[in-house]
Amino acid sequence: MDALTPDDDGYAAMLVKSMEVQDPRDRWKHTGEPPPANGPEDYGYHHASEPVTAKHLRPRFTPIALDDVTISAEPVSLIDGILPARGLACVVGAPKSGKSFFTSDMLCSVSQGALYAGRKTLQGAVIYLTGEGVSGFKRRLVAMRQHRGIEGEGVPFYMIENVPDLGSEATDLPQMLAELNAFIAERCPEGPRAIVLDTLARCMGEGDENSARDMGRLVARCGAIERHFGCLVVLVHHVGKDPTRGGRGSNALNGAADVTIMVEKSDAFSTVRIEEMKDGREGQEWRFRLAPFDLTATFSDGCAPPSEAVENSTCVVEILSQPGKSQLRATNANPKPPKGLAGDLLKIVRRAIEDAGTTAHGSAAVPHQTRAASRDDLKRYCQTMAWQEGAEGNSWRAQLSTNLSKLRDGGQIGFDREWVWLIT
Numbered sequence: 001m002d003a004l005t006p007d008d009d010g011y012a013a014m015l016v017k018s019m020e021v022q023d024p025r026d027r028w029k030h031t032g033e034p035p036p037a038n039g040p041e042d043y044g045y046h047h048a049s050e051p052v053t054a055k056h057l058r059p060r061f062t063p064i065a066l067d068d069v070t071i072s073a074e075p076v077s078l079i080d081g082i083l084p085a086r087g088l089a090c091v092v093g094a095p096k097s098g099k100s101f102f103t104s105d106m107l108c109s110v111s112q113g114a115l116y117a118g119r120k121t122l123q124g125a126v127i128y129l130t131g132e133g134v135s136g137f138k139r140r141l142v143a144m145r146q147h148r149g150i151e152g153e154g155v156p157f158y159m160i161e162n163v164p165d166l167g168s169e170a171t172d173l174p175q176m177l178a179e180l181n182a183f184i185a186e187r188c189p190e191g192p193r194a195i196v197l198d199t200l201a202r203c204m205g206e207g208d209e210n211s212a213r214d215m216g217r218l219v220a221r222c223g224a225i226e227r228h229f230g231c232l233v234v235l236v237h238h239v240g241k242d243p244t245r246g247g248r249g250s251n252a253l254n255g256a257a258d259v260t261i262m263v264e265k266s267d268a269f270s271t272v273r274i275e276e277m278k279d280g281r282e283g284q285e286w287r288f289r290l291a292p293f294d295l296t297a298t299f300s301d302g303c304a305p306p307s308e309a310v311e312n313s314t315c316v317v318e319i320l321s322q323p324g325k326s327q328l329r330a331t332n333a334n335p336k337p338p339k340g341l342a343g344d345l346l347k348i349v350r351r352a353i354e355d356a357g358t359t360a361h362g363s364a365a366v367p368h369q370t371r372a373a374s375r376d377d378l379k380r381y382c383q384t385m386a387w388q389e390g391a392e393g394n395s396w397r398a399q400l401s402t403n404l405s406k407l408r409d410g411g412q413i414g415f416d417r418e419w420v421w422l423i424t
Helices: 013-020 099-112 136-150 173-187 211-227 251-258 340-356 375-384 393-409
Strands: 077-079 088-094 123-129 157-160 193-198 233-236 258-266 270-277 285-293 312-320 372-374 414-415 420-421
Touching: 077 099, 077 420, 088 099, 088 211, 099 136, 099 157, 099 193, 099 233, 099 285, 099 312, 136 157, 136 285, 136 312, 173 211, 193 211, 193 251, 211 233, 211 251, 258 312, 340 375, 340 393, 340 420, 372 375, 375 420, 393 414
Parallel strands: 088 233, 088 258, 123 157, 123 193, 193 233
Antiparallel strands: 258 270, 270 285, 285 312, 372 420, 414 420
């Protein structure tokens, strides 16, 4: 019997029959790739589904002519120049850097429709899911609403004391979407502007954040959330062993994020820096500090105090500067040349840039027409010139990261994930 062709009457029926599956994951689970972004059922839904029929064959790959491409009238920014209105944002920082304080404060401005650090916001509901330090996070939210003077005003900022499993093969994403659908229909029918997942590690479930496949699965499911609600998804993530390389785990996350924001803590304040942004200016920096806030008064005015002593203090965010171009961080106009390991490293940076530097780096973070050396070339020069000879593995990488940061804080160099350059 000859094979059917697209012109034969039975071709469509044969095509549908060939796609019949009992579990939607059968379409992808043997491929080694994350599931396709076609709906919750493609993200680990376990229940048997009806067989695929012609009505399910929605067009997904329709070409659009160049002259027919249009720009959406939807808002572009959630926070002008800082966060997009849709997509995936990552807030990365070391433990105790203040990244959760920062994220909740920044997005509370969105729920209020208030300026954030001098930037306009797109007002709307924010849903914050947290899986770490829930009792402490509640104290922060109470302090935040008191500090901002918004108690009793119905500001649409909501917390959930749990996070979904987005990294395991089995996932509760469909349940989360269903529960949020019901909540949104009742409380904020216009939908959320942002959904925060704090932290990425808690959202991995049994998945491994060092696995490209598991991280890819999480990224794909974040994409499903973004498309389902038409909002921005924000991941709060821990920094890796080398802070200059961004978030911990597989770099599958780096390429997927529309914006990556780094939070670094110093003694007196924390610095926020936009490390990477697909459609905006990288290198913007601003500062905040965590100011102590006493919650003792919360238990007065007719509210019965707790039977046992509780922690009544927390912190609130105070913005110290507005986002702007990366500035020299030295306190003196003419900083002293660095000494020790940092001084030796600066000599190697200069040598690497002189010998192997290029202006054709394609990085928006490097100033225009500035020569920069790649991180790989710098490491090679460090080894050739015997910098930290004897140190190995993680110890060597930690020393390199620490001393690069010292040079940047001193205003001698700038760097991003791939390049290092001199500040002149």
